Amino acid sequence: MEFKNSTITHRANVYHDGKVTSRSVITAEGEMKSLGVMLPGTYRFSTQAPETMQVTQGRCRVKLADEQAWTEYQAGESFSVPGNSHFEVEVDELVDYICHYEVGI
Amino acid sequence: MEFKNSTITHRANVYHDGKVTSRSVITAEGEMKSLGVMLPGTYRFSTQAPETMQVTQGRCRVKLADEQAWTEYQAGESFSVPGNSHFEVEVDELVDYICHYEVGI
Numbered sequence: 001m002e003f004k005n006s007t008i009t010h011r012a013n014v015y016h017d018g019k020v021t022s023r024s025v026i027t028a029e030g031e032m033k034s035l036g037v038m039l040p041g042t043y044r045f046s047t048q049a050p051e052t053m054q055v056t057q058g059r060c061r062v063k064l065a066d067e068q069a070w071t072e073y074q075a076g077e078s079f080s081v082p083g084n085s086h087f088e089v090e091v092d093e094l095v096d097y098i099c100h101y102e103v104g105i
Numbered sequence: 106m107e108f109k110n111s112t113i114t115h116r117a118n119v120y121h122d123g124k125v126t127s128r129s130v131i132t133a134e135g136e137m138k139s140l141g142v143m144l145p146g147t148y149r150f151s152t153q154a155p156e157t158m159q160v161t162q163g164r165c166r167v168k169l170a171d172e173q174a175w176t177e178y179q180a181g182e183s184f185s186v187p188g189n190s191h192f193e194v195e196v197d198e199l200v201d202y203i204c205h206y207e208v209g210i
Contacts, residue, residue: 001115008113008130010106010161012142012201021142023128025113037117037126037142056115096117 001056003027016043022099032101038091050083050102057096063088106161108132121148127204137206143196155188155207162201168193 005028013022013034020043022036038060053062055077061070065085073079075096081087083102089095110133118127118139125148127141143165158167160182166175170190178184186192188207194200 003113003115005110006113007107007109008111008128008140010108010140010203012140012162014142014162014199014201018142018144018199021126023113023140035113035115035117035128037119037123039123057117057119094119094123096119098115 032103034099036097036099038095040091040094042090044086044088046086047081047083050081052078052080052100054078054098054100055095056098059093060089060091060095137208139204141202141204143200145196145199147195149191149193151191152186152188155186157183157185157205159183159203159205160200161203164198165194165196165200
């Protein structure tokens with residue numbers, strides 16, 4: 001699977017001392033994505049635009065801002081996060097992900 | 106800086122338990138690149154095709170297969186590695202890099 005005719009920024013986005021890194025991509029259709037890796041650990045991320053996190057490798061548990069329970073996600077599964085919100089994620093097995101930003105749609 | 110009209114593979118390349126990860130890119134000109142991140146640590150990489158490693162963030166020291174001394178490289182600097190060889194790298198500060206593969210040139 002790949003993004004064709006896309007623009008990828010050279011510089012990595014680095015979070016949590018490098019335990020989470022990503023690359024920003026603009027697809028041929030003008031959609032904003034990021035391709036990222038999360039190493040095992042616990043993280044909290046805030047959102048501006050709504051986004052969908054697609055897990056392509058690994059396993060994690062996620063708790064959205066307005067939820068009490070943690071939900072597990074594995075390769076092939078996705079979860080959506082509202083805009084102006086946040087989510088917590090516990091990464092059990094290195095997670096490779098695609099973040100789909102719902103910007104300007 | 107960015108690669109326009111390129112193809113980016115979704116799946117990350119993962120090495121050394123995730124301490125080194127990269128994304129494979131084919132540029133509009135058909136050149137093979139990878140955009141990667143190396144966390145602090147010591148690594149050894151083998152090469153097939155000759156390659157040039159361009160450091161875009163961070164700092165490391167490198168020893169090529171046929172050298173005794175370690176050479177330091179920082180953001181904005183590059184080092185070339187012959188094909189069918191290897192190099193050792195000691196990452197002092199998270200390194201963000203572009204690997205330029207001399208394939209089919």
